[in-house]
Amino acid sequence: MFELIFFSLLNGIVTGLLLFMLASGLTLIFSMMGVLNFAHASFYMLGAYFAYTISLYVGFWPGLIIAPILVGLFGALVERYGLRYVHRWGHVAELIFTFGLAFLIEEVVQFIWGKDTKAYHEPEVLQFALFNFFGQDFPAYKAFMLLVSIGIFIMLLLVLTRSRVGLIIQAAISQPNMTAMLGHNVPLVFMGVFGVGSALAGLAGVIAGPALGTFPGMAVVLGSIVFVIVVVGGLGSLGGAFVASLIIGLLQTFAIALDYSVSDLLAAFNITTAPDSALRDLWTLSLPQVAPILPYLLLVLILIFRPTGLFGKRET
């Protein structure tokens, strides 16, 4: 039991921090522009595919640096020539634009790289078990993912709270007009933050590609989960996104690891059910089965009872 909890905890934190890399960019972009970027997970996918192509020629490590930069540049271009143009049609059009972009990027990825899963692997240096605990291996690559995620988190925190750039970004988020009056180029700041947010998503893709698979559906798999995190944590709240990422990461891994079902619960109370009733699926429902729907249940409940999210200050 202890080893189960230990490994679930580790895996949950790895997943949670990976999700945070995506969510942090998304929540920053939202607090600036008021637009939830549906294409954010697509940038994550692009990161993985770029890194895969780069790794074919020069190996994994250069890809770790180059791919996020490329994705960031692409994101900046999207903001400059797409989103800023669509802004004149209003918020709904912006949302629909990012939605269409996500659809388009998936099609383009299928067009360029094909529909099959790409053989994008972790570097050989990291292909060993870091430690063995109760007969279960913990791969070194997961530890690497953990390190990178924590490093990014600390860097982001320092840049946003301790540096001059971070100060200007925070000012541009809360008082864009005043910041512009003081002589800062606010649209440039927006473009920069959008680019960096996309680059972070790209980086998440680079390190998640080998672990979770590089295929055209990878954006869809993670896309809505990241939305859940951003909304549950409170739109625009970085701390909230961090907590929510960990909650969702742990929730998912624990729900899969703990194999309890409703029938166990009923058995504990000595209730028996007819095996062929119409509600039979309800009685045999097990925790791993409901794991995929838990985040969405959380999302809907949060939106009903606390629309500001866990740490958010403003209503969405």
Place this chain on the structure above:
Amino acid sequence: MSDIANTSTGEISVSFAKRFGPWIVLAIGLVIMPFIFSSNIAVYTMNLMGIFIIFALSYNMLLGQGGMLSFGHAVYFGLGGFMSVHFMNYIEYEIVVLPMAVLPIFGGIIGLIFAIIVGSFSTRRAGTVFAMISLGIGELIAASSLIFVAFFGGEEGVSGDRTMGPVFFDVDFAQDIQVYYLIAAWAFITIGLMYLFSRTPMGRMANAVRDNDERTEFIGYSQRKVRFISFCASGFFAGIAGGLFAINFEIVTEENLNALTSGVVLLMTYIGGVGFFIGPIVGAVVFTLLQTVLSNHTEIWQLYVGVMFVLTVMYVPQGLTGIFAMHIPAYRMSRLGSLVVPYIRAGVPTLIMLSGIVGFLEMIHHVRAAAQGEHGMSLIGIEFSTHAVMPWVVVCVLAAVGAVATKTQLPQLREAWEEANAPMQSNEGASS
């Protein structure tokens, strides 16, 4: 149809022809369509079109008329489909005795029930909150459909047989053409009802809430109630569309209520134009044609649809119907003729450019997708090898020449456009 497109309040004493003309044309059109396009594939396409028209119109009750952006509208469509297919099986096993033709009603009712449940908490606010709740509910239902096998049938879905039940007038729905007339009848009724709904005070209030919810509250209307009623009506019609889908395909699966279907309905409604009543109809027709016709000719049709969607959002937010509506002022002043030549002058190079780009994409796709050693490909009947240099040069030159020529022709088009609309100070079209 411009009368339907124009959502401004008409005068009370409109002539009979003006008032009922479009409906009579629609009815006659629906009746004679299968005589013009009688092949099996055409009937199949028209059936799909009818279903999507109802579905897209119900979606536009939210997005276009109520200002609610939903990412989970397929839930009501899919649930309506599942309910109908279950009733289809009840009819087959004679648990209930009903004619097949009324089946979509049950789809509509379950759509309505679910819309009442979901709408009771999701319509409090529009905007991002509503969009997120709809997304969450969509994912929730789609994920649970794989868990509750008894109702959703798991991955293989639920199938039925539409030829059962009491038979009236020898119509047992064994052939697609009979299903076509059923769908056409339902489409006519629901289009009419949805149009009437948009003309009721309730429909007008939905527009008001969309445009300025705070102001409607001050007048004394509850924005929440208004949204709630629109939402329920929309769920009802989506359920009817789902029921027709069940009758047409005799199978409903998880695919019919997942995020992809929700995306598709948003796509076609938006491409058609959300600001007009007939916009979603145009969108559904165009999308179905793209889906069935284009997919016969190219494997990358979804790429083209994606490009088209993004371009629509960026440059023509009024949609295809909006492009037509833009020409109404010029038409009223009988100056449409003066635009023909400029359009041809700009259109021909644009077509050349597009054919170059499309050719380029198709060739790349062929090189990647074709089997090893297979170099021959045919494009619009021309056979060539993808490993020769010449075809690549041809498509690149086409694209480049077309692009340059289009650019030189744009100023004269703009000039002609401004001239055609001159007395009107602005050409904002018939937006609502």
